[in-house]
Amino acid sequence: MRIYPFIIEIFQIAIVLILAPIFIGWIRMLKCWFQGRTSAGLFQPLRDIMKLFYKDVVLAENASWIFRFTPYLVFAVTVLAGGIIPILSVDLPLSATADVIALIALFAIARFFIALAGMDIGTAFGGMGSSREMMIASLAEPAMLMAIFTVSLVSKSTSLSQIVQTITHAEFILRPSMAFAILAFILITIAETGRIPVDNPATHLELTMIHEAMILEYSGRHLALIEWAGMMKLFLFTSIGIASFFPWGIAAVDNLFQLPAAIIFMAVKFCIVGIVLVLIELGLAKMRIFRVPEFLGSAFLFASLGMISYFILE
């Protein structure tokens, strides 16, 4: 029984918990800089979460157990996903428990319960947000699976740790299928994590909300948990993308000395991803909700073209 994979595992979960809000802070900071505003600093999202934990919870009278249970479930599921994705090292005890398909199912569980909680209170906005979220989910998940299948075809496995190992060790080849899969994955990540142009996380206008409309009734520690889980979701989707398309630098099995390098590589990659994300968000306006099927349709198109071109061109 080797001990240090467990240490890495715990270390990685801690990193996910701490770095996810900082990553959001980094994105907000970049956005402020690009728009010529003064930013609130890297740690503002962390401070927000801490503040929410001190506040009281206000519950609606007719809130059922689903409403109270959802924040804990969503948070736990997201943390579990954070233990499965190879962010620093492929040597994770939890990574054997779930491959990418099960990982997507984990996120689907979280989303299902948030949508239920949105409808549980019975406000108009909650129901509206839930129905919109489910529409986006039903379109994004097939595309996500197709993109993942393309990566799995190339690396002959659906386990993320295996994918990382195969891609890191194989000779580098320009693959059109992977290029298509990356494009699809970027579009899906934007839709799944509720960024512009699909959803605006900073909106105060209830009629345009999707994710925010569902969690409108949450307060106090419940809101803190859900917000934290949302931040981790963006962090984890980025990690899935990095692990399947740019895995170079993730530490191999039985190699503790690669860990410091892996941390530096991870930081650099996340900084770059933040810049790309901010550039996308600044260049686009939020699209009409009826345009979202076309947006996700093109994600599905890219993903299937990637899969087809694996057979045709490689």
Place this chain on the structure above:
Amino acid sequence: MNLAAQINSILAALILLTAFGLLVQRRIYGLLHLFAWQGLFLSISTAVVGYTAGAHHLYISSVLTLLLKVLLLPYILYVLIHRLQIHKDVETMLNVPTTMLIGIALVIFSYHLTSPIRELSTLVTRSTLAVALATVMLGLLMMITRRNAVTQIIGFLAMENGLFFAATSATYGMPLVVELGVALDILIAAFIFGIFFFHIRTTFDSLDVEQMNRLKEED
């Protein structure tokens, strides 16, 4: 796979991508840009194939493609669109996701169709033949689903791009004389299209080809 084949397959993927882009793009200037990009990728791909195969006449057809399909034809169409003042048009068309799905089905169909040739061929470019055929079919689909005359012409030119790409990938290009002839034909066709656009425009006050149903006798 050597590097040239890799670059060639990336370019083939880009050509396929632009073909899909043409299929779903609503704005007419966007279509022109996409068409020019497709020509550029085609031209680079021809040059790469010419370099790999040592077929030097392909350089000439590459330059020809660059001049004709990236610069001249988009320019002519641009001037036409500007003169006819249809640039404000955002075209109504068939449901976009449905069109995409049909397009994907066409790509799979052309892969199935070309797979026997792929088994027999020994060329470096044999795998891109399916993409070339798919580009032809997507151009055809674009001509069927669109209603505006200008977009149909762009679909036709995209089909020609696909045929040219097929010739390059199946046999390392047609003889130079044939290619020069085809290029001239395309150029002449573009001028004739222009004249026809003006005629359609003056007769029907619109470039929507549905209007031509009015030419039928009522029965």
